[in-house]
Amino acid sequence: xxxxxxxxxxxxxxxxxxxxxxxxxxxxxxxxxxxxxxxxxxxxxxxxxxxxxxxxxxxxxxxxxxxxxxxxxxxxxxxxxxxxxxxxxxxxxxxxxxxxxxxxxxxxxxxxxxxxxxxxxxxxxxxxxxxxxxxxxxxxxxxxxxxxxxxxxxxxxxxxxxxxxxxxxxxxxxxxxxxxxxxxxxxxxxxxxxxxxxxxxxxxxxxxxxxxxxxxxxxxxxxxxxxxxxxxxxxxxxxxxxxxxxxxxxxxxxxxxxxxxxxxxxxxxxxxxxxxxxxxxxxxxxxxxxxxxxxxxxxxxxxxxxxxxxxxxxxxxxxxxxxxxxxxxxxxxxxxxxxxxxxxxxxxxxxxxxxxxxxxxxxxxxxxx
Numbered sequence: 001x002x003x004x005x006x007x008x009x010x011x012x013x014x015x016x017x018x019x020x021x022x023x024x025x026x027x028x029x030x031x032x033x034x035x036x037x038x039x040x041x042x043x044x045x046x047x048x049x050x051x052x053x054x055x056x057x058x059x060x061x062x063x064x065x066x067x068x069x070x071x072x073x074x075x076x077x078x079x080x081x082x083x084x085x086x087x088x089x090x091x092x093x094x095x096x097x098x099x100x101x102x103x104x105x106x107x108x109x110x111x112x113x114x115x116x117x118x119x120x121x122x123x124x125x126x127x128x129x130x131x132x133x134x135x136x137x138x139x140x141x142x143x144x145x146x147x148x149x150x151x152x153x154x155x156x157x158x159x160x161x162x163x164x165x166x167x168x169x170x171x172x173x174x175x176x177x178x179x180x181x182x183x184x185x186x187x188x189x190x191x192x193x194x195x196x197x198x199x200x201x202x203x204x205x206x207x208x209x210x211x212x213x214x215x216x217x218x219x220x221x222x223x224x225x226x227x228x229x230x231x232x233x234x235x236x237x238x239x240x241x242x243x244x245x246x247x248x249x250x251x252x253x254x255x256x257x258x259x260x261x262x263x264x265x266x267x268x269x270x271x272x273x274x275x276x277x278x279x280x281x282x283x284x285x286x287x288x289x290x291x292x293x294x295x296x297x298x299x300x301x302x303x304x305x306x307x308x309x310x311x312x313x314x315x316x317x318x319x320x321x322x323x324x325x326x327x328x329x330x331x332x333x334x335x336x337x338x339x340x341x342x343x344x345x346x347x348x349x350x351x352x353x354x355x356x357x358x359x360x361x362x363x364x365x366x367x368x369x
Contacts, residue, residue, distance in 0.1 A: 019117030021077035028351035044094035052136035079114030085139035107143035128319030141363035334362030
């Protein structure tokens with residue numbers, strides 16, 4: 001075991017832990033707690049975190065379902081979770097920027113998946129000190145959704161003439177975990193001139209409470225209005241597609257505009273990379289074909305389209321930047337439901353809501369009791 005600082009705390013670290021770990025692909029109604037070995041540090045850049053909270057993303061519950069069976073051959077027990085906040089209890093021999101006792105948050109890589117547990121591993125380049133003033137639950141809600149939104153906006157900022165400043169941005173589902181982060185980044189960091197979103201009537205009333213000074217300039221009740229007609233044809237410079245609406249929303253896009261999607265068809269090669277190269281090759285080929293067709297169609301409409309795959313890797317610097325924005329008041333996490341890890345029924349219920357993509361506000365957080 002290549003570690004340091006771990007031996008001094010070894011009496012406090014048990015050999016086993018509780019974790020959401022599945023014996024088969026299944027939907028949330030079948031999730032169970034399992035007893036697993038506490039992961040050990042085996043690489044010099046690894047960090048062992050005592051988990052205080054983890055948040056649930058759609059990719060977590062989708063990959064654990066029968067959908068995941070199409071994508072690759074998982075090993076069981078299947079451990080869940082990429083977002084984490086907690087306390088460092090051990091570091092590898094090459095780690096010098098973190099020590100035992102540091103309060104941190106992280107987006108772990110595919111190889112370290114398993115943050116719905118009492119302990120989790122990450123790497124030093126994918127960790128940042130937890131933002132001041134945030135609870136562990138709030139910190140755990142940040143990494144994947146905010147990193148995804150940030151990377152999407154950086155793509156658009158590079159591709160659009162003059163960048164995003166002053167431009168019109170369309171972000172559907174403005175009180176979802178990803179949507180709420182994206183709206184705040186658009187207004188408070190990238191200087192968008194106009195931000196448009198879609199919400200149901202009940203959530204429109206909540207938008208000021210949750211988003212504060214980052215409330216969108218235009219909110220459309222998608223349950224009552226025709227979204228394309230309400231936005232106006234040919235008016236949007238950049239769309240961050242979080243709800244698989246790229247095709248439906250094409251009429252609102254200007255010529256030479258940009259769409260970045262996290263919810264349509266991924267590029268097969270890129271998706272396979274995020275899965276550690278374990279996806280079935282026929283499925284990778286199918287995704288590549290569908291991605292090519294979608295790019296060709298949007299290109300005919302004068303739109304630069306790109307799917308953004310989930311990535312972890314070296315995200316520590318970006319998490320540091322996000323921490324700075326949070327501490328400056330430019331960004332705040334939105335946590336909706338919470339559940340204790342020990343309350344399996346509440347964990348199942350919250351994960352089912354994420355799986356169904358209905359009714360939730362912000363992120364669902366699992367707290368480790």
